[in-house]
Amino acid sequence: METLVQSLVSGILTGSLYAMIGVGLTIIFGVMRIINMAHGDMVMLGMYSSFWALTLWNIDPFVSIVFWVPVAFLIGMLTYRFLLKKIVPAGELNTLLYTAGLSLFVSNLALLVWTGDYRTIKLDYAVMPLRPFGIAVPIPLAIAFGMAILITALLYWFLVKTDTGRAIRATSQEPMAAALMGVNAAQMEMLTFGLGTALACGAGVLLAPSLYLYPTVGEILVAKCFVIVVLGGLGSVQGAIAGGLLLGVVESLGAVYVSVPYKDAIGFVIFLLVLLFRPSGLFGVGKS
Amino acid sequence: MKKTVLIIIGLIVLGIAPLVVRSPFFVHLMIMVLMWTVLGASWNILGGYAGQVSFGHATFLGAGAYTTMILYLSCGVDPWYGIFIGGIVAVLISLPIGFICFRLRGPYFSLSTLAVAEIVRLVALNWESLTAGPVGLLITTLPQVSFFGKAINWESKVPFYYIIAIITLIALIITYIVSRTRVGAYLLALREDIDSAESIGINTVKARVVALALSAFLAGIAGGFYAMYLRYVDPDAVFSIGLSVEMLFIAVVGGLATVGGPLIGAIVLVTLGESFREHFLSGHLIFYGFFMMLAIRYMPDGVWGRINTLFKKLRLKKDVNHGTA
Amino acid sequence: MALLDVEGLTKCFGGLKAVSNLSFQVNEGEILGLIGPNGAGKTTVFSLITGFVPPNEGKVLLEGKDIVGLKPYSIAHKGVARTFQIVKPFRKLTVLENVSLAAFLRHSARKEAEAEARRVLERVELIDKAASYASDLTLSEQKRLEIARALATNPKVLLLDEPMGGLNPTEIDHASILVRDICKSGVTIVWVEHVLKAIMNSCHRVIVIHHGEKIADMPPEQIVINPVVIEAYLGKKANSYKKGEPIC
Numbered sequence: 132m133e134t135l136v137q138s139l140v141s142g143i144l145t146g147s148l149y150a151m152i153g154v155g156l157t158i159i160f161g162v163m164r165i166i167n168m169a170h171g172d173m174v175m176l177g178m179y180s181s182f183w184a185l186t187l188w189n190i191d192p193f194v195s196i197v198f199w200v201p202v203a204f205l206i207g208m209l210t211y212r213f214l215l216k217k218i219v220p221a222g223e224l225n226t227l228l229y230t231a232g233l234s235l236f237v238s239n240l241a242l243l244v245w246t247g248d249y250r251t252i253k254l255d256y257a258v259m260p261l262r263p264f265g266i267a268v269p270i271p272l273a274i275a276f277g278m279a280i281l282i283t284a285l286l287y288w289f290l291v292k293t294d295t296g297r298a299i300r301a302t303s304q305e306p307m308a309a310a311l312m313g314v315n316a317a318q319m320e321m322l323t324f325g326l327g328t329a330l331a332c333g334a335g336v337l338l339a340p341s342l343y344l345y346p347t348v349g350e351i352l353v354a355k356c357f358v359i360v361v362l363g364g365l366g367s368v369q370g371a372i373a374g375g376l377l378l379g380v381v382e383s384l385g386a387v388y389v390s391v392p393y394k395d396a397i398g399f400v401i402f403l404l405v406l407l408f409r410p411s412g413l414f415g416v417g418k419s
Numbered sequence: 420m421k422k423t424v425l426i427i428i429g430l431i432v433l434g435i436a437p438l439v440v441r442s443p444f445f446v447h448l449m450i451m452v453l454m455w456t457v458l459g460a461s462w463n464i465l466g467g468y469a470g471q472v473s474f475g476h477a478t479f480l481g482a483g484a485y486t487t488m489i490l491y492l493s494c495g496v497d498p499w500y501g502i503f504i505g506g507i508v509a510v511l512i513s514l515p516i517g518f519i520c521f522r523l524r525g526p527y528f529s530l531s532t533l534a535v536a537e538i539v540r541l542v543a544l545n546w547e548s549l550t551a552g553p554v555g556l557l558i559t560t561l562p563q564v565s566f567f568g569k570a571i572n573w574e575s576k577v578p579f580y581y582i583i584a585i586i587t588l589i590a591l592i593i594t595y596i597v598s599r600t601r602v603g604a605y606l607l608a609l610r611e612d613i614d615s616a617e618s619i620g621i622n623t624v625k626a627r628v629v630a631l632a633l634s635a636f637l638a639g640i641a642g643g644f645y646a647m648y649l650r651y652v653d654p655d656a657v658f659s660i661g662l663s664v665e666m667l668f669i670a671v672v673g674g675l676a677t678v679g680g681p682l683i684g685a686i687v688l689v690t691l692g693e694s695f696r697e698h699f700l701s702g703h704l705i706f707y708g709f710f711m712m713l714a715i716r717y718m719p720d721g722v723w724g725r726i727n728t729l730f731k732k733l734r735l736k737k738d739v740n741h742g743t744a
Numbered sequence: 745m746a747l748l749d750v751e752g753l754t755k756c757f758g759g760l761k762a763v764s765n766l767s768f769q770v771n772e773g774e775i776l777g778l779i780g781p782n783g784a785g786k787t788t789v790f791s792l793i794t795g796f797v798p799p800n801e802g803k804v805l806l807e808g809k810d811i812v813g814l815k816p817y818s819i820a821h822k823g824v825a826r827t828f829q830i831v832k833p834f835r836k837l838t839v840l841e842n843v844s845l846a847a848f849l850r851h852s853a854r855k856e857a858e859a860e861a862r863r864v865l866e867r868v869e870l871i872d873k874a875a876s877y878a879s880d881l882t883l884s885e886q887k888r889l890e891i892a893r894a895l896a897t898n899p900k901v902l903l904l905d906e907p908m909g910g911l912n913p914t915e916i917d918h919a920s921i922l923v924r925d926i927c928k929s930g931v932t933i934v935w936v937e938h939v940l941k942a943i944m945n946s947c948h949r950v951i952v953i954h955h956g957e958k959i960a961d962m963p964p965e966q967i968v969i970n971p972v973v974i975e976a977y978l979g980k981k982a983n984s985y986k987k988g989e990p991i992c
């Protein structure tokens with residue numbers, strides 16, 4: 132019983148960060164119809180930003196996130212404007228290949244400047260986990276969880292309550308109608324790519340104290356991201372949140388009840404099953 | 420006519436290159452270029468001709484590599500047969516994968532191949548009784564073979580060079596035959612529009628399976644060679660996403676659905692990558708990413724396609740000049 | 745025996761009955777018109793006959809043999825060819841390659857297939873464009889390419905889905921002549937079209953479907969004065985419509 136609760140809790144904690152990354156990928160897909168293979172590398176860049184802010188300037192990750200997220204937002208918009216804008220009209224497959232190229236470029240640049248060494252972030256206050264009700268909760272993960280919820284909720288509020296957010300959702304659901312109503316599609320795409328990148332990068336900053344950092348960590352993260360987004364239905368924000376939490380829980384339950392080595396495979400198997408039998412996602416809200 | 424001359428010159432260069440340039444790095448580089456040509460050609464048959472963009476071709480490379488290795492280590496099967504059997508095993512593995520992934524189209528097919536390849540890698544990592552898991556398999560000696568009464572020295576890279584040169588020729592000839600016959604035409608139809616292809620009597624399921632099997636066979640053979648050349652395999656060395664992506668990039672950058680594309684792609688990318696690796700510890704794939712972005716943006720037909728159009732333009736100009744003269 | 749015999753064909757998409765208990769026959773050598781308002785189920789009928797969509801019920805007999813359940817490619821082998829309402833050319837291949845691919849169905853050698861393709865391109869007057877990429881053609885040319893490709897499979901029955909949609913009057917007259925010419929060469933034709941004038945001038949017989957059901961099956965002269973047909977096309981207003989006047 133205790134192991135069950137323990138793995139549920141750690142699954143939900145990790146899942147909240149997965150969800151944050153997944154939401155970033157899914158809004159980009161929703162608005163632009165592109166599968167961004169470089170999304171995982173944005174997370175990786177976030178992790179390294181977090182690491183360097185701590186190492187060089189001694190700024191705690193949970194403080195440095197306050198400026199890394201806006202920086203990532205800007206970088207995302209610039210990436211869209213100067214690298215992606217001309218490619219997106221060339222179709223899904225071309226953008227898939229292009230972003231795969233971008234991903235390889237970014238991760239190898241990181242390898243070049245930061246080498247392939249594994250790094251970790253050590254925080255003084257993170258040595259001992261909290262133990263409420265006898266369940267171990269690592270402190271950095273708990274803080275990251277709180278911040279991930281806060282950021283995701285902010286984004287949700289932005290999408291639902293503000294005019295710009297509504298325009299983004301409109302572009303995602305009815306591109307033609309949105310264009311007719313005078314929504315500037317290119318602007319929405321730039322904004323969305325910025326937001327998606329900021330979410331990925333922010334999640335990276337938050338994850339850094341809990342994971343190993345290495346330049347190709349994005350490869351695994353982006354694969355997980357696809358699982359999440361397909362689970363929730365491509366293009367659906369709620370779906371991605373649910374999918375992220377679900378994957379977190381499935382992985383941590385799988386590690387306990389199936390086997391540690393195969394825990395990553397479970398996600399992919401579910402992914403294939405969903406793609407084949409429920410292409411609009413488990414909750415049937417996405418676009419197939 | 421001119422083409423034949425060019426091909427003959429190419430063959431001669433291929434034949435004497437390692438005898439002329441004796442630097443081990445150079446021979447190693449050429450071996451890598453040729454091996455990646457085979458892998459690029461393999462990917463090109465499925466992704467270029469048939470238009471099914473796979474992100475999981477490392478599966479077939481790995482299947483070939485492990486088959487050859489395991490057969491040699493535990494049954495004493497000569498690598499020459501082993502490499503061939505490795506190709507066959509890759510084909511066998513490709514069939515269930517095709518059964519699953521071909522239900523999906525476009526980017527969804529690509530993502531599904533990625534997922535399958537990751538599952539296969541994890542299985543290889545954990546099925547320790549067969550693959551020895553993350554430790555990998557290592558061979559110390561290769562079998563004694565004599566060639567015209569002279570024992571082959573496996574410590575030199577030159578014999579490997581000739582073996583992979585022959586495999587490369589076979590791969591290019593297969594691609595050529597595919598491109599010139601009904602099969603290749605069917606694959607192109609498949610790439611363009613599946614419904615239309617069916618409506619004119621093409622069995623698109625069969626065509627895709629044929630493309631996949633052919634593609635897997637070539638990748639499996641290259642995998643077997645890779646294992647023997649490195650004398651070592653482990654799951655991350657032969658099953659990683661990175662390898663799948665490299666094959667894809669070589670084929671796309673070289674020129675999709677062309678016979679010479681993978682060769683050009685491999686020459687450009689592998690040479691840059693390996694030379695880079697000589698000087699820096701890591702990050703040699705940086706050019707792959709860079710060239711991919713360039714190719715998609717400026718040369719959708721790849722380097723080879725670009726060269727072809729340039730030549731055509733030149734020829735046209737010449738003809739025009741002749742006309743006015 | 746009819747060449748093509750459709751019996752009790754039914755297809756539901758979710759709750760929508762796109763085709764409902766539809767039966768009709770196609771006789772050898774005729775041009776059969778198939779008309780009906782938008783969404784009547786015409787394209788679905790073609791997809792059912794050619795195996796792209798499986799029917800819920802019913803049979804399709806080609807020369808007496810049921811072809812329901814066969815894959816589209818094997819139905820093409822048996823001699824039923826179709827065109828697509830929304831043209832689907834092989835865009836990055838040339839016109840000649842497009843048509844040669846179809847000719848491969850009956851000719852395995854590349855040379856023969858190409859020769860056949862050229863003959864077909866002559867017939868549809870696309871031979872000048874043989875070397876152009878399909879994506880560079882005008883809509884009218886793409887529609888003719890669509891016909892050429894179907895024709896190159898040397899079919900017994902040719903199903904044409906709105907070959908004139910989007911064409912101008914001159915092009916329409918041109919296309920009508922082509923369709924009649926194809927029929928004269930011994931190919932039986934089923935023809936879906938919204939340009940009723942063309943149908944009326946060329947068809948031997950016309951079937952009207954509405955909400956997936958057959959509401960008329962008669963020679964073209966009678967169709968235009970049939971009250972049920974007029975009502976289907978013009979809705980309730982048909983009551984106020986002067987009887988006996990042609991609808992087009």
Ligand SMILES: Nc1ncnc2c1ncn2[C@@H]1O[C@H](COP(=O)(O)OP(=O)(O)OP(=O)(O)O)[C@@H](O)[C@H]1O
Binds near residue numbers: 762782829
């Ligand atoms: N694959 C499908 N899934 C769901 N509904 C479909 C599908 N194909 C067709 N329909 C529906 O079935 C009905 C008949 O469609 P169909 O395309 O056969 O009409 P049509 O007579 O060809 O119309 P048009 O003259 O506009 O071409 C329509 O209501 C259409 O929306």
Ligand SMILES: [Mg+2]
Binds near residue numbers: 786787829905
């Ligand atoms: Mg229709």
